[in-house]
Amino acid sequence: MDIVTAQEMYERDRVAMEAAGLDGKMLMENAGRAVTYDLLRHIRKEHTIVVLIGAGNNGGDGFVIARTLLNLGYDVEAWQVVPDAKITGDAEAHKRIFQASGHPYRLLKSSEDLNTSLGRADVCIDAMLGIGVKGRLKEPYVDIVRLCNEKSIVRLAVDLPSGVPADEGQEDFEAFQAHYTSIIEAPKQSAFLQHTQPYYGEWSVVEIGIPPKQLPDPRRRLWDGADVKRTLPERDAHSHKGSHGKGLIIGGSPLMPGSVAMTARASLRSGAGLIAVSTDPEAIPAISPYVQEATFVEGRDGGQVPDLEGYDGIAFGMGFGRDSKKENVVERLIEEKETPLLVDADGLYLLKGFLPALEKREAPTVLTPHPGEFAHLSGLSIKEILNSPFSHSKNFAEEHGVYLVLKGPSTIITSPDGEQRVDISGNAGLAKGGSGDVLSGILLSLMMQTEDVWDALSNGCFLHGTTADLLVQDGHSKVDLLASDVIEGLSRTFRTFSS
Ligand SMILES: NC(=O)C1=CN([C@@H]2O[C@H](COP(=O)(O)OP(=O)(O)OC[C@H]3O[C@@H](n4cnc5c(N)ncnc54)[C@H](O)[C@@H]3O)[C@@H](O)[C@H]2O)[C@H](O)CC1
Numbered sequence: 001m002d003i004v005t006a007q008e009m010y011e012r013d014r015v016a017m018e019a020a021g022l023d024g025k026m027l028m029e030n031a032g033r034a035v036t037y038d039l040l041r042h043i044r045k046e047h048t049i050v051v052l053i054g055a056g057n058n059g060g061d062g063f064v065i066a067r068t069l070l071n072l073g074y075d076v077e078a079w080q081v082v083p084d085a086k087i088t089g090d091a092e093a094h095k096r097i098f099q100a101s102g103h104p105y106r107l108l109k110s111s112e113d114l115n116t117s118l119g120r121a122d123v124c125i126d127a128m129l130g131i132g133v134k135g136r137l138k139e140p141y142v143d144i145v146r147l148c149n150e151k152s153i154v155r156l157a158v159d160l161p162s163g164v165p166a167d168e169g170q171e172d173f174e175a176f177q178a179h180y181t182s183i184i185e186a187p188k189q190s191a192f193l194q195h196t197q198p199y200y201g202e203w204s205v206v207e208i209g210i211p212p213k214q215l216p217d218p219r220r221r222l223w224d225g226a227d228v229k230r231t232l233p234e235r236d237a238h239s240h241k242g243s244h245g246k247g248l249i250i251g252g253s254p255l256m257p258g259s260v261a262m263t264a265r266a267s268l269r270s271g272a273g274l275i276a277v278s279t280d281p282e283a284i285p286a287i288s289p290y291v292q293e294a295t296f297v298e299g300r301d302g303g304q305v306p307d308l309e310g311y312d313g314i315a316f317g318m319g320f321g322r323d324s325k326k327e328n329v330v331e332r333l334i335e336e337k338e339t340p341l342l343v344d345a346d347g348l349y350l351l352k353g354f355l356p357a358l359e360k361r362e363a364p365t366v367l368t369p370h371p372g373e374f375a376h377l378s379g380l381s382i383k384e385i386l387n388s389p390f391s392h393s394k395n396f397a398e399e400h401g402v403y404l405v406l407k408g409p410s411t412i413i414t415s416p417d418g419e420q421r422v423d424i425s426g427n428a429g430l431a432k433g434g435s436g437d438v439l440s441g442i443l444l445s446l447m448m449q450t451e452d453v454w455d456a457l458s459n460g461c462f463l464h465g466t467t468a469d470l471l472v473q474d475g476h477s478k479v480d481l482l483a484s485d486v487i488e489g490l491s492r493t494f495r496t497f498s499s
């Protein structure tokens with residue numbers, strides 16, 4: 001499923017009309033009807049419904065939705081919240097159809113009247129503003145949105161909640177707080193940002209007849225279970241431990257032995273053939289009982305860096321510490337340019353001074369920062385990153401020729417050529433120490449088992465989050481879930497998604 005900006009959405013509309021001969025009124029009828037049937041899951045026959053209709057085509061959708069609900073016998077009050085003069089084009093055409101169908105509508109004169117109507121309603125459908133919103137809401141929308149948000153009614157939004165910008169990059173807004181949003185055709189970037197996603201509530205996407213084959217590729221898409229089933233490699237029954245990758249994990253320290261232990265165990269649970277751990281010798285007694293299948297390798301000539309040859313993948317950084325005296329490890333890892341390398345956690349802090357050298361590497365380099373670590377790497381503030389995660393991660397990945405996994409409730413996985421996939425699996429139970437170590441282990445393992453690193457990273461993020469979701473569904477809670485629970489839950493998830 002593509003993820004689009006407002007501009008890309010308008011372009012899709014244009015292509016649909018030019019290439020497929022669809023016209024705006026047909027698209028609006030399709031959109032309104034599809035949204036109605038999608039929203040019916042949240043509406044009961046006995047509900048009183050207020051439909052709020054704005055000035056643009058989002059409002060036009062609102063006339064189609066109100067008409068469809070009335071045709072189905074629902075108790076609907078359609079409120080046009082802007083003067084008649086502002087209802088133009090396709091929206092006006094559908095207003096005429098609405099009226100010709102014998103349905104009345106209310107014209108907003110004072111917010112008191114609307115307040116009374118909302119006071120009697122069970123459901124409010126927001127068809128005021130969609131992707132055409134510019135800047136902060138102007139009156140009368142501010143007043144109306146506040147009235148709706150303070151009422152204890154079910155709030156449903158059409159395409160996106162009024163006031164929420166479609167695109168990343170805008171933090172100053174006031175918006176309709178939807179419980180549920182029915183998105184038209186393709187999710188917009190704001191459905192994936194930490195400061196705008198909450199206004200959507202839950203969301204799903206309705207198809208309105210736009211021909212996918214004719215559409216420009218936005219190079220941004222949602223990675224879902226069907227993609228995982230299609231691309232997760234099958235384990236060859238005649239395989240042997242050497243064929244699923246021999247991985248090296250460099251990290252851990254006497255005070256943080258658990259990190260590499262979880263990375264190693266997660267990697268083996270995800271199908272790695274052999275895992276060697278290079279860590280401070282003092283940490284080994286705390287690690288080996290937890291992951292008996294792992295072997296340990298010592299640094300060469302008493303240093304921290306073991307022999308790097310002969311591995312199918314290396315993961316570096318978890319629990320390693322940020323002591324700049326350890327930077328020689330980073331230099332050696334970059335010089336070992338033939339082996340796929342994943343850098344996480346403390347490794348990202350140590351890597352900062354060596355970013356230009358990454359271009360020397362031929363094998364894939366994967367960085368897996370959370371926003372704080374990405375801020376340190378990129379020099380951006382966390383606020384800037386959260387405001388525009390798509391463009392900042394795309395620019396960084398292209399500039400340094402790396403795969404970038406920017407972790408969060410919506411994890412954006414960017415390839416070195418700037419194409420992006422988003423994983424929205426997972427839950428707040430993952431916002432705990434160790435989650436990142438487990439993810440790194442899963443990613444290392446999948447990277448070694450498939451030619452396509454990007455598929456490996458996309459699938460690894462999805463399997464990690466989905467395991468947490470399955471565990472929370474079956475008995476765990478978001479409070480008690482531990483990173484180590486996710487490791488043990490992986491086998492069930494792999495069974496579900498391996499063909
Ligand atoms: N293929 C599709 O995606 C289809 C989408 N449809 C719906 O059309 C809207 C986009 O319609 P558009 O007319 O371009 O914009 P809006 O309806 O969002 O509103 C524009 C309207 O609002 C005024 N406005 C802009 N900013 C503000 C503000 N800050 N405060 C107050 N008013 C503002 C502006 O002046 C315009 O009058 C899309 O979201 C879908 O819902 C089609 O119906 C079907 C095909």
Ligand SMILES: [K+]
Pocket residue numbers: 058126127128129130157158159160161162
């Ligand atoms: K809306």
